[in-house]
Amino acid sequence: MAVVAASPLAAKVPAGPIAEKWDLHKNSLKLVSPTNRRKFDVIVVGTGLAGASAAASLAELGYNVKAFCIQDSARRAHSIAAQGGINAAKNYRNDNDSVWRLFYDTVKGGDFRSREANVYRLAQLSANIIDQCVAQGVPFAREYGGMLANRTFGGVLVERTFYARGQTGQQLLLGAYSALMRQVTTGKVEMYPRREMLDLVVVDGVARGIVCRNLITGAFETHAAHAIVLCTGGYGNAFYLSTNAKACNVTAAWRCYRRGAFFANPCYTQIHPTCIPVSGSYQSKLTLMSESLRNDGRVWVPKDANDNRPPNEIPDDQRDYYLERRYPTYGNMVPRDVASRAAKERCDAGYGVGESGMAVYLDFRDAIARDGLEVIKAKYGNLFHMYEKITAENPYQVPMRIYPAVHYTMGGLWVDYNLESTVPGLFVLGEANFSDHGANRLGASALMQGLADGYFVVPYTLGDFLARTVFPKVTINHPSFKETLVEARNRVERIVAAGGTRTADDIHRQLGQILWDKCGMARNASGLSEAIGEIQSLREEFWENVKVLGTGEALNQNLEHAGRVADFLEFGELMCRDALNREESCGGHFREEHQTPEGEALRDDENYCYVAAWEHRGADEEAALHTEPLSFEYVPLTQRSYK
């Protein structure tokens, strides 16, 4: 049983009707005068959409910003890989979209496990994001009249998604990156690429700096500031195989957790239904095929489990379009968690296709017949091209084979309405925090959230924190910096010194397999308990038996990876504990013990309508559970139905 702490968390959601909360709250926030802003130093870790937008906006305000990232350039953050699009409640299609509907869809899509007030604010800010990006020169898709084009995405009945071919994330990130580079030129941002944050420095209970490693020289550095903004992305790579970029990690967030920031809902992982299936044991990552493909592609498997004919030879009446069959209203456009589970169900029942039997078809035959090849090419050309490059099959002629893969993590560091964690002065933005997507994120809403946090929320709430706080003078010569530095360096040295026989990659793959099997698309109590034991032994094995060559005093990618694996091995256990604690199914968290007779997720609102926020209580102690009760005043709690 989890240790349950007594006091519920204070989310600091402002009073007032939901549509006015953010405005009322902004009016109450304190301001820092323009001349005083230059006296404040802010550290932004991560330069994805959340980090780059925050760093640029804070620098424009006049704060002194230091921005850090792992890659060789800020422009290469994982956000760059987002394909499909970004939502905004512009109602440009006159299809009766509104802030309210975007809010409603997101709360419902999240299976009633997000914070209503945050989601409403997100929906309100969505329109400003599009304005900002267009002004920066983001070349969104346009119609012939020169107006912005839209398309639809899963889980909704309106067309509110803005896109730039299959490169939406790239174009949005290049927009934010260019704003950031402009601030480098003005001297308000100092960029630190190829740096990895390895620890948070807390002085008298307040976040005052970071320890990082220069990935080229291996040198450890400390940096002090008045506030830290953590934008380090999600932890999907705990599973080894995911659609995330290889450098995505939990290290920065985990180290903050170890220093007092609570970790919320770590078990909420999004498994995306349309990814290219695993092809062999050497597989290093999985490739997403954008959800937008489900607008025109139809998902099916043969009705007869033993039907081994090539897909094009299987006539329509012998195909099971199982999403259309089970969910006639939404059909192929059901939310991701629903689509993924339905694919797993068919494959587990023996209807899967392809060499491994772990795949279903995504078929464009009918769309091509209806709209013509050229139309389909214009919409999805680059995705089809990517598919063909990887699989050597032409999806214009044969259906794609797809299978779900780990994609996004709704859990993250707990933050209040101001995006401040339980460590004062530590703000958390983007995928690294937990707040807006509940137990399942709708497509095209992560980009929206990262940019809302960075452009429009943190510039105000951080200002309030700086204005309200009395800061004792702290430099990197403070003993806490020295202690934290030594601890971080010792961890790295211990890895180098282990001198064992297994590579970090090999151990990481094993961890990934444990999590995928026992804390993946379906979970149950006995599997989760086993997983916890297996992870604990694997962690012990890691520290005794990992083999990393070379030294810590140079570029050593293997050492970088090993450090991240060490943290995944701690984090994985918390993920399983959280999944074990949550005796219900909701969104991406599916406990086999809790399902409806039709196999849909069965929530328990009586007992689990809360955010689970875990507190670290020392290396040998179990984490303590804090809860933030969730109330749904505006979107009444109902069983989600996409039928």
Add this chain to the structure above:
Amino acid sequence: MAHTLNLTLRIWRQSDRDARGEFRTYDVRGISTHMSFLEMLDVLNEQLIQQGEEPVAFDHDCREGICGQCGMMINGQAHGPDRETTTCQLHMRRFENGQTITIEPWRARAFPVIRDLVVDRSAFDRIIQAGGYISVRTGQAPEANTLPVPYEDAEKALDAAACIGCGACVAQCKNASAMLFTAAKVSHLALLPQGQPERRRRVVNMVARMDSEQFGNCTNTYECEAACPAGISVGTISRMNREYLKARLAGVEPNL
């Protein structure tokens, strides 16, 4: 169907920026033709670690052809033999059993080698810092549909904005020129109405920065276009040249 390859790899090894590098030869066996090129290098690296030799350092991240982090010369071609394909998207089915593959880092004065196949491309960031942006603060933006952008212009701007900043253009060019990279950004912003106010200053400053970064001159060999994984056309270079000339004729001086 997958089958397997045995290959000989000649790989550039260099321990740091100042060290003298050299080629070393390695054998890898049983490489599935379904593997990506980087997965093949992963296999090699796992093998090297087990043999007690430090793994080959190479940059990579998204492994989807979009982040621009990967890149190496493969048998003398930037990103290898496939058109419009990054190293991470190149698959082993493009190679023959028994083949020798020579793998080197990008070679350019402006991109010093950091280790093995990893180079320093920070010069690209500095070119962008010189003007590769639109000066709009957060909060200043007008309603997004206020300024219509003709469909064709938006598409052309996106064609240029598709650049992933990998540096293959520089690596493939015998002069190690950064014209294609710089021209892609200049074109992207010059094609959009939002980019107009800074149009002249931008091109002059970006070109001045490019010239100061040890990149070579462009002699129109178009190797850059052939190597570009994002399909950026040399048409962007002619556009940049026109933009530059117009700006200089109008009397705009670089101001870095």
